Amino acid sequence: MEKQHPYTDTAANLTDKLARIAHEPGVYMLKDDDGAIIYIGKARDLRKRLAAYFKSSGHTDMKTGVLVKKIVDFDTIITGNEKEALILESNLIKRHRPRYNVVLKDDKRYPSLRLDLQEDYPSFSIVRKIGQDHATYFGPFASAHAVRETLKTINKTFKLRKCRAKDFKTRTRPCLHCQMEGCLAPCCLDVDPRVYQEQVNEAVMFLNGRTKDLIAKIKQQMNTAARAQEFEKAAHLRDKMFSLQRTIEKQIAVTTDFQDRDVFALVRSKDCALVTVFNVVAGFLKGTQHYSFAETISTDAEAMGTFIRQYYDKPVALPKEILTSVEMQDSRLIEDWFKAVKGQKVRILNPKRGEKAKLLTMTLRNAENELKELLAARSAEMQLLLRLQKKLKLSRLPERIECFDNSNIGSAQAVASMVVFEKGKLRKSAYRKFNIKAVDIQDDYAYMREVLHRRLAKLKSQPESRARPDLLMVDGGRGQLGIALAVIGELELEDQFDMIAIAKKDEKKGQVQDKIFKPGRSNPIAFGRDSDLLLFLQRIRDEAHRFAISFHRKRRAKDALQSELDGIPGVGKARKTILLKHFKSIKKIRKAGIDQLNALAGIPPATAEAIHQFYNPDTE
Secondary structure (H helix, E strand, O other), X not given: OOOOOOOOOOHHHHHHHHHOOOOOOEEEEEEOOOOOEEEEEEEOOHHHHHHOOEOOOOOEOOOOOHHHHHOOEEXXXXXXXXXXXXXXXXXXXXXXXXXXXXXXXXXXXXXEEEEOOOOOOOOEEEEOOOOOOOOEEEOOOOOHHHHHHHHHHHHHHOOOOOOOHHHHHHOOOOOHHHHOOOOOOOOOOOOOHHHHHHHHHHHHHHHOOOHHHHHXXXXXXXXXXXXXXXXXXXXXXXXXHHHHHHHHHHOEEOOOOOOOXXXXXXXXXXXXXXXXXXXXXXXXXXXXXXXXXXXXXOOHHHHHHHHHHHHOOOOOXXXXXXXXXXXXXXXHHHHHHHHHHHOOOOEEEOOOOOHHHHHHHHHHHHHHHHHHHHHHHHHHHHHHHHHHHXXXXXOOOOOEEEEEEEEEEOOEEEEEEEEEEEOOEEOHHHOEEEEOOOOOOOOHHHHHHHHXXXXXXXXXXXXXXXXXXXXXXXXXXHHHHHHHHHHHHXXXXXXXXXEEEEEOOOHHHOOOOOEEEOOOOOOOOOOOOOHHHHHHHHHHHHHHHHHHHHHHHHHHHHHHHHHHHOOOOOOOHHHHHHHXXXXXXXXXXXXXXXXHHHOOOXXXXXXXXXXXXXXXXXXX
16 A cells, blocks of 8 residues: 655646745745655745746756655745845754755764853863853864863963862862962962963963964063062963963964954765865964765755854854855855854955965865765775675665663663664764663563564654664674564564674683674674674674663662652752752761751751751651
8 A cells, every 4th residue: 555645746736836936035945755844945036946946847857866856845934035034044954954954963073162251260171062051162173182182281381270160169188280380279279369360361362362462461471570580480481481382383374364264165076065164263273174964955055055054053253254165145144144143244255366265275175185085984884884784694785773782780770772873883863762661670681672662663653764774783692682573573574674683702601702693593693704894793782782881870870869868858859959069969968967958048947857857867
């Protein structure tokens, strides 16, 4: 029986619908036969733009290859002007994340430095997610190594605290950094906040690329200290100045006008598009990032415009100038948008000659080299999957592999995990955690049955889902494989995907490698010279094991915390937060006196008495 789709418009119906579209600015959303939005675009003239996808002869014509074949319906939203359409398009792309748009995903988060200036004694920390909070962020940096090197320079040059917030509040004596004169030690010593803030301001100047101004300031302070015969202070300032000068020598100067600008270069292949970003601060190259997109049917100008709007849609400082390798028709509209965000004019240029054109050429060369390496890596990954298919005699190419593992201690807090590898790479956004609900005894087979049934029943109820495994792998031997086969049989999902089980080697029996079991085969598969294929499968299993253990530890810690405080009358979520924030641990809450509990804002006397009585039942 053929699948009935909610959208069954023929080409003629689409043409009729197109004839009713107004010649006005707005946003259009193209849909496939499942009703899913696969592409979002904006237009100055909606009818004219949509007409480019269809010929007026009554049948669809391939304008953009595979996309037009999949269009069965479209929706439009009319806006007041083209600028409103630009903003609406960005918001809709962010919300729906269409398959064929350029979408900045969170799969690869570049590291940044975070500084909360509202703290009494702020310090830097490395983060991979920029939060919508009151903190200041510097970056993103090209790699973890780059951000660590930058933080290392800051820690050597400026006397800011290095300890975490938890250690900072509980430390009772200065650490080694203070003894080596690398920290003012506000955790233990009475440090003037103004003196500490001066160090913070200098570090911010350094991160903002104002190193030359900072060196000039330190040199003036050094000379002043020398004239006042404060020779020890002058020597410290001299060492700081030399350290900063060495840092400048390592940086790459790319322009002579010492201006801030970002440079964007777009390159494409048949199956991939890539954008390289150069961050230039005060004429020096401070960072490089590469963003790749597997499927996009946008033109170069559309792809560049969409990318730039998403790139600055997070707390990233807008420079005064943006250089692009593609001339965009919407550059003036984007400039107006950025002006409203920054509060001053931002210029978007596509230089053809001069120093800026040379900088753009350098960015393009880096983009082309990165795309070449990316395609080579993808080719190697595809070859590995092809070899794996041949070695395991799989019915399909294992582009999506799902692996399941359990974690438990006895029957308490039993959990399981599912990790996903797509085209040879882990895809963390598709990972899933499972709390075991239906089994209250220790039984690994029963745990696996429950988890697989929950996962595969979803496939059964959503046959149109794109998130379907090509290869399903369970951690365990023949027993776990038998459980998986039984679940597949119950749900009538035979021949939907391939199945294997991976079991650890038994060194006591002299086994030298892990074993891979496959349905219908009594002996494990021998890999011989294809040991790299076994290593790949072990890597997937180890990731599932790590993810399951991590989830299990969090579950145990949460349950341990709940087991005590949740049993006290009058202590709910809010009061539990107050107690833990003040006392830091359950141990300290146990030892707290009644006066300490009564002194807490948000803890009424009756609740304080209940807490004290709970931990001190023999006290009147």
